[in-house]
Amino acid sequence: MKNDAFPDHSSSSELEDNSCIPFKSGLGDNLETIQVELGYSSDLSIREFKLGSAAVPAAILWINSMNDAHSLDQNVIAPLLERGSRMEIVPTADGIYEQLCDSVIFSGEVALAESVDSVLTRLLSGASVLLVDGMTKGVTIGNTGYETRSIQEPSSTSVVRGPRDGFVESLSVNVSLIRRRIRDKRLHVEVMTVGSVSHTQIALLYLRHRAPKQVVEEVRERLKRIQIDAVLESNYIEEIIKDAPRSIFPTVYISERPDDIAGGALEGRVVVIVDGSPFVLLLPCTFFHLMQTAEDYYLxxxxxxxxxxxxxxxxxxxxxxxxxxxxxxxxxxxxxxxxxxxxxxxxxxxxxxxxxxxxxxxxxxxxxxxxxxxxxxxxxxxxxxxxxxxxxxxxxxxxxxxxxxxxxxxxxxxxxxxxxxxxxxxxxxxxxxxxxxxxxxxxxxxxxxxxxxxxxxxxxxxxxxxxxxxxxxxxxxxKEALKTVFRLPWWIVRTKKN
Amino acid sequence: MNKDLISDRQFFMLIFVSITSLTYFSVPTMLVPAVKQDLWLSMVIGTVIDIYVAYLLAWLGRAYPGQSLVQYSVTILGKAGYALGFIFILFFAVVICLSLFIFSNFLSSTLLVGTPLIVLTSTMAVAAGWAAYNGIETIARLAEIISVLILLVSVAGVLISIPQLELSNLLPQLENGAWPAVKASVYPASWFGVCILMGMVMPHHNNPKRTFKLKASAVLLGASIMTLWLLNSIAALGQEVVGRLYYPVYAFTRTIQLVFLERVDILMMLVYISGTFITLSVLYYIAAEGAAQLFGTRSHRKWILPFGVLVTILPVLPPFGKNMLHTFKVFEFWFPLTALLVEGGLTTLLFVAALFRNRKKKPS
Structure with a gap:
């Protein structure tokens, strides 16, 4: 079974704080629990159907506005109704979900959920959930889809020469904008969830062989220590993790430009992307780093x-x-x-x-x-x-x-x-x-x-x-001072690096 | 323990900045009227004395690695070492007071005429205190930047002034024999000797083997630049004029004109003010750290405030402040005497005691 695209590091600890609600065996009970938990919210959609020749009751749940309806129809509901109804399915037998995931559901991102809470978390971040009667587990299917801004030229910085794409508010798009530039296996991405109410995803990116280990660890530690209810912009994270929080000088580099951030990652810095903000953080950041722009390297x-x-x-x-x-x-x-x-x-x-x-x-x-x-x-x-x-x-x-x-x-x-x-x-x-x-x-x-x-x-x-x-x-x-005072041409920098 | 460490370059720069800024403000007032064109000899002797002290301190520092001047005084002399350590700390505090006084006096008679001394001493003490609070690493980093400024300004100043020089003003050399120059060498020696702060900074140096070499070259560089400055000002202004001036280097820079800038002297003074700031911060830091080590306080930070109050108030109280005659006496006689006793005498004492201790140890 495939895992989430981004393995989630910290959400479990966040969830354990709440009282854990287990699944019951009856489908109706489970649906009731979820509806009660969500306060009968009107954007929760439930599609009930019968599965297999034994006509086992099952249901698909999703939040309307967060879910890609087209993908849901095509990849989940249609194959379940078409192929699932022809399958030999024994109710309450183990392995139903494996069977369904292996040979019925088309979506790329499926995962087993052990409790109602984890189902709810995934549901609220846009996944759809498959529940089958008699099972004490659920399957979450990641077909999140909501309107995001298309990639545009960033308005906070413009360039004369250089790439014109800018980060957007979506974490996965932002990660892809960096991946597109650094197609190396050593570019590591770690995702964690922060915010007890907002459940905002944060991605930590670094080049394994260039970023110093202790820097990566320090940033990871700081991110894990964050205790906050909601994160609406990367500045929330920046203010919490920055050194010298009382200083008026920024000790975290911020950019809206993927080439800038990718350049930072190539220099061995650690990138922090916050979902919902086009401003990406880069650490460590020095005074002279703030006085440079990515365009320096294109002139x-x-x-x-x-x-x-x-x-x-x-x-x-x-x-x-x-x-x-x-x-x-x-x-x-x-x-x-x-x-x-x-x-x-x-x-x-x-x-x-x-x-x-x-x-x-x-x-x-x-x-x-x-x-x-x-x-x-x-x-x-x-x-x-x-x-x-x-x-x-x-x-x-x-x-x-x-x-x-x-x-x-x-x-x-x-x-x-x-x-x-x-x-x-x-x-x-x-x-x-x-x-x-x-x-x-x-x-x-x-x-x-x-x-x-x-x-x-x-x-x-x-x-x-x-x-x-x-x-x-x-x-x-x-050496570094020379690179700071002058912008050394690439043919010098390159020969030294290699 | 996570100790603040400074690199070779930073150590060199710290000493260099201290030497030049102390010389700019403190030494000439006494030295130049006394010996005029022979001052180079005094400077040379002062430098030699200082390098001798540096050698002792480097030896001691390597014999007792990781310990500061105050700490190994206690290690070597036991109970009496506490008294010695106390004297060292007191000496640093006195030097801060004196140089603050000279500095403030200088500023209030040139740059900020009529500003009360207490304003200048307190602002400087607060700034230096804050620097000391943040530790030696911070000060050393700032010294790296400022020392480059000082070096540039000094070299540029000497170069610019070349057309104005009258070398005949430097003659006759040693007309009263060498003795007055030797006698006057106590002034540079006592101020250069402030660099026994090296004994306190050495445990922070990440490469103690090179401490002596760095220190000696820093003192040489600083002293030669300042000697050049002083000789230049005598050559440009003439012995008669310089002999009557309190601040000959400053007076000399007043005559320099750079393209359209009328008053290069002020710019230069600003650079040396920042140098003084570094010197005071280092002294302040080591005084506080020494006190912390002597009295077993965990952090030097607790001592910042008491020392701050002390060095702010003292320079404005009598015998300073009002009575210039007293002040003069202090700088002419008392300070060189105590300084040389502490810098030369006590360190030699420590060295000899350490030698004896080591010899006693070896047979047993």
């Missing part, structure tokens, strides 16, 4: 290296530009070349706010605009950009409330913040920018250095599944 290598540096500069600008602006102008104006200083001061003539308030005001306005823009329907979105550009940009300056240099600083910061490829990292840096602003406004450049040191201490402290967050720069590993 010409000098250009990719240039883009990487640009991102790093962008990161620093996002973090420090407003702080430097406020800090230098309020504490060390002598650092600015005289011509520049005089033009800045002339532009600030008549502005009623202190520099810090002005900068904070504009930064917050920008953050507000950005947040508003994300969730707005496209039609209203343009209105927001007009309001932002005209009202805030033009009018505030011409009214003399905000000085143009501040606008330039905020705009520069905004552009730089968009260069950072990871949304999570960009968010963290944008938030830290305000702390830097405060530090700079209190202690000037010394404050900024102090802030950077605190930040540095934090970054060097946190780890992601045993890998230091700033690896391979600190601790320094020359």
């Amino acid at each position: 010409a290598f000098p250009i990719a290296a240039f883009v990487r540096w640009l991102r790093l500069i962008g990161l620093y600008i996002t973090l420090l530009f407003p702080a430097l602006y406020v800090g230098i102008l309020s504490f060390h104006p002598e650092m600015v070349p005289p011509e520049l200083l005089s033009s800045i001061l002339a532009a600030r003539e008549g502005v009623p706010f202190p520099l810090l308030i002005e900068a904070l005001l504009m930064e917050l306005t920008f953050e507000g605009l950005r947040e508003a823009g994300v969730r707005m329907p496209r039609a209203i979105g343009s209105a927001i950009s007009i309001v932002g550009a005209l009202v805030i940009g033009e009018s505030a300056v011409s009214a003399g409330i905000i000085s143009p240099p501040t606008i330039i600083v905020v705009a520069g910061t905004a552009i730089a913040s968009f260069i950072i490829p990871s949304v999570e990292l960009s968010g963290a840096v944008r938030l830290l920018r305000f702390f830097m602003l405060l530090f700079a406004s209190i202690l000037g450049l010394y404050g900024i250095v102090l802030g950077m040191m605190l930040l540095g201490i934090h970054l060097t402290t946190i780890k992601s599944v045993g890998t230091p967050y700033l690896a391979p720069i600190a601790p320094f590993k020359s």
Whole structure:
């Protein structure tokens, strides 16, 4: 008898917590039990029929919306009625189910279920269930089928060059998207169920010969330890399993792109896919991993290296530009070349706010605009950009409330913040920018250095599944660092690997 | 036990950063007015003394593997070792206070004029305390990044300043004989000697056989870069001017202009501030760890707060703070004296005692 496509590792432990309901021998009793358990839900369908020459009563059960009706008719009900009725079936004899599975049912995925609970779990995840009178077991037939989004280009990241497919909300499709790229027997897939109410499936993928054993084990352990009622998005899992849960820095890499994730798996990282979310997790994840994109590897290598540096500069600008602006102008104006200083001061003539308030005001306005823009329907979105550009940009300056240099600083910061490829990292840096602003406004450049040191201490402290967050720069590993700073061409990387 | 380990490179960088940042802020104030162009001799002697101490510590560290300075003092001397360990810890705390004081004083007279000392000492103490709380691995990783910055900035600074140099300013050499330079070598020696922190860090080094070599080369590199800096500033500014300045290197960097940047000095100072931060964090960490080892506390973390309060408050109290004359006396006389006694004297004592112990053991 065939097993499930994905052997289930943890669901049994989850189920043992509930009181286990055994099967009774009568079909009617069993159907009654299931209906009672499901609260006579109206989406439970039952098709009763007679099996074999002895006309043994039997029934097929399924949940309407979760089941592929076409496949059920073709592969289960039709052969059971057609061939099953001609079979010699002795009621209550062992081996009925084996007989049926072996020579009647067409579906690929069939399994024996020992208790009502396991039947219910499978039923609710879309399988159909065959029950025969007189038997204290059931057969679950996996013909789950519900509408899923088709594979599209991911909207969170787009590429100029590179594959355009993106993950969807279905676990099996997502696993297939990775399998398609790595057709190796050493790509292992482990599925477990998490969530005492949602029963969400989670898949753990890794390349056996590349992923370090202790990393795989650590991630598996963390996944098994999860105690939660429901998982609606991979962020639930991410927040529970990540190292340094209080840190605002992401220590789990997230991507919607299968090529990106497959690349991670090839580097020996562990992939976690959560059913119902197109965002797939990758561990361990370092700071510099977050600063790279899959597209780096599809561009010409000098250009990719240039883009990487640009991102790093962008990161620093996002973090420090407003702080430097406020800090230098309020504490060390002598650092600015005289011509520049005089033009800045002339532009600030008549502005009623202190520099810090002005900068904070504009930064917050920008953050507000950005947040508003994300969730707005496209039609209203343009209105927001007009309001932002005209009202805030033009009018505030011409009214003399905000000085143009501040606008330039905020705009520069905004552009730089968009260069950072990871949304999570960009968010963290944008938030830290305000702390830097405060530090700079209190202690000037010394404050900024102090802030950077605190930040540095934090970054060097946190780890992601045993890998230091700033690896391979600190601790320094020359070969990997070279690969991080430059995008080495494949003909160098390949020869070294082989 | 899962001990924090640091690699060869990290160990080297830690020592290098400590040497350069201590020299940038602490040494020149006393050294330069005293000997001016002969300072290289003092620096050389200071380095030699420090390498001698490093040799003793490396020997001790290998004779008592896995033990820190505080721990093997107790192993070697028994009860008296506790007193010795206590002195070492106290010494580290004093060094933190002194360098914090110098650092804050320096900042409040250059970068942040008029900022109360307590603000600077407390912010730095909090930051360094947090670093120490997170342990030596964290500090060492950060040191890796910062040391590269320091190295780059130092080399670049020396290169940029070449057109301004007047080598004749460095003459005459040793006009009063070598003695003043030898005498003044106590200043660099006492500050370089702070690197007896090596004795505490050594158990964390994953390759103790190379500790001495790394330490010696780090000190050599740091000392030669700083000597070059100091000589450069004398050559560029002239002996007369430099002799009257408190912070000659800083004054010298003020004269440098890089393309359109007006004030390179501030940028350089920022880099050295981060270096000081690393040095203070290491000192802080080993003081806390030493205390934990001496008093049998399981984690060094419990000692962070007491030390933090101590090093924040002390530098702003008299004899520091108000009375510059007292302060001057401390740095001119008391600190070099105690530092050399602790760094050179006590370590030699330990070494000799350990030799005796080993000799006694062998026949029996």
